[in-house]
Amino acid sequence: MEGWDPNTKSTLTQIPLLSTKAGPRDGAAWTQRLKEEYKALIAYTQMNKSNDNDWFRISAANPEGTRWTGKCWYVHNLLKYEFDLQFDIPVTYPATAPELELPQLDGKTQKMYRGGKICLTVHFKPLWAKNCPRFGIAHALCLGLAPWLAAEIPILVDSGMIKHKDDVSGSSES
C-alpha cells in the first residue's frame, strides 16, 4: 500500500472486510458473500456521505447479484461530471476482480479496454490478488475506480475529450 494517499488508506481500513470465498456459481455460499458485499457497500456509502464525499450509486441489476449498474461522478473545477457505471461479477470471482466499465468513456482514453473497461492492471490488480477474498465490490470502487477517476477525468476534461453536460445542452437552464 505504499504510494497511496493517507485519506484513501484511512477510508479503506473502515470498509468492512469480507470473509466468504464464493462466486456466483456457488449457491448458498454466494448468497452469504452477497450479504457481506451489501454490508461493505452500505458502510462505505454511509462513510462517504458523512464525510461529504459521496461519489457513486450502485445496485444489483438482477436478483442473483451478478450484474451491477449505477452511476459515479467526479468534481473537477467545481463542475460535476457524471458517468454510467456497470460491471458483471465474473464466474471466477473473487479470485478475479470485477471489470469496472464506464461505457460512455469507451474510446475516449487509452487507459481503458474495449467496451469501456477501465484499466486496473497496475494500481489495483496486485492489491486485489494479495487480499483475496477479503476485498469486495466496495474495495474495488475505493481502490480501483476512485483513483482512476481522479487521474483520468481532469485530463479528459482539460483535453476537451469530455464536456460538462451544461456545455453540451447549450445552457438550457438560464
Added chain:
Amino acid sequence: MEAELKDMIDDLESLKRSLPDSSLHASINKLELRVENLAKMAMSATVRRSKVKDMSSEVVDSNPYSRLMALQRMGIVENYERIREFSVAIVGVGGVGSVAAEMLTRCGIGRLLLYDYDKVELANMNRLFFRPEQAGMTKTDAAVQTLADINPDVVLESFTLNITTVQGFETFMSSLRNKSFRPSKEGSGVDLVLSCVDNYEARMAVNQACNELNQTWMESGVSEDAVSGHIQLLIPGETACFACAPPLVVASGVDERTLKREGVCAASLPTTMGVVAGLLVQNTLKYLLKFGQVSSYLGYNSLKDYFPTMAMKPNPQCSNAACLERQKEYILAKPARDAAAKAKMEAEASSATECSLHADNEWNISVVDDSNPDSVEATSADALPEGLTHELPNADDFKKSPAPGPTDTSIDDLDLLRKQLEALNAD
C-alpha cells in the same frame, strides 16, 4: 454475378445483330471477349475445393494433405490421419488464436470450436489472419469465413460470447461437454482446449472450466510490450493449474524500471504472435499425434532469444476447489499408473534384444534408475528458473476472521440489506 455476365454477352450479341452498320462489329466482338474473360475470372474466384473423404499420401499437386501424410513416411508421426478424429477448442480468436486456428485448419484437424466476443478492427491489421475488408465483423464469423474456404473438411463451430460472465461460462461448459462429433470419446467432447486470450480473468475462467471437466488445456500469452511470450500445458491434478501459483511471465531481460507504462494500448507484433501461435500448435500436434516431447512450459524472450522451460507440480494448497479434487484423483490413480508404466517397460524390454549383457561383471556395475518418473524436472512453485517471474502476488494468509467493524449491522437478510443500500442510494 455469373448470370449477369452471361446476360451481358447475350445483349451484346443481339445488339450486334440489330446493328445495320457492320463497321462497329469489331469493337463489339472485343467487348464480348472482355466480358467472357470477366466471367472466367468470376468463376475461378468462387471455386472452392470439395471435401476429401480420406487423407491420401499420394504425391500429386491436387492433394491438400500429401505433405502432411509424408510425416508418416519420414517416421515422425505414426498415424497422421487420426488428426481428423480430434476436436480442439480455441478460446480467444485474436493475434494468437486466429493464427493457431488457421494452422490447425491447414493441418486438417477434425473439428474446431472458436470463442470470442470481439469484432475485427483496423487496429488488428498489424497481426496475421484477418483482412481489412472483414473490419466490423465478429472475429468468430470472420474466422469461420476464411477457415471454411481454406479447408472445407474441418467442422467449424463458433460461439460469440464472453466466457467470464455467468451465462457465457455455462454455454462454454456445455459446448465442451457436447460429444455429438465423436460419441465414443471418453471424458469431454474435446481433446484439447487452447487458451489464446489476452487477460487474466478469461484465463482463470478457462482454468475453472477445465478443472471442473478434467480437461487438458494449453495456455498461451504474449507480453504487453510484444517482445516475449509463453505456452504452458495444464493437465488437471497432474501439473500446476493456473490458480496454483501466480501467473508466470517471461522477464523482458531489460531493466523493468526503464519500461514505459502509459495507457493500456498494448503493443503487438505479428512476429511474436506468430512465433507463439507456432509454438502452441506444434505442442498441440505433438500432444495429439503423440510424437516428440510435449513441453509443459516454454517461454520466449525475443530480446535475448532465450527460451526458458520448466515443469510445475500442482499446489496442494491451491485456492481452486476443483483443482484440489483433481489432485486427489491423480494421487489415487497412482498404482494404476505405475502398473501401466511397468507393463510398458516390460513390453519394451522383451522386444529389445538382450545382447548387451556381458558375461562377466568384474566390478559389479549395475544400471539404476536415477529418478522417480513422477518428480522429473518438477520444481516447486517458488523456485523459478532464470528469466521467469510472477505477474501477481500470492494472496496473504488470513486465517482469523475479520473483527466486526463499528458499522457492522446485525441485519442478515439479503432483501433487507438490498433495501438498506437502495435507501442510501435514494438520497
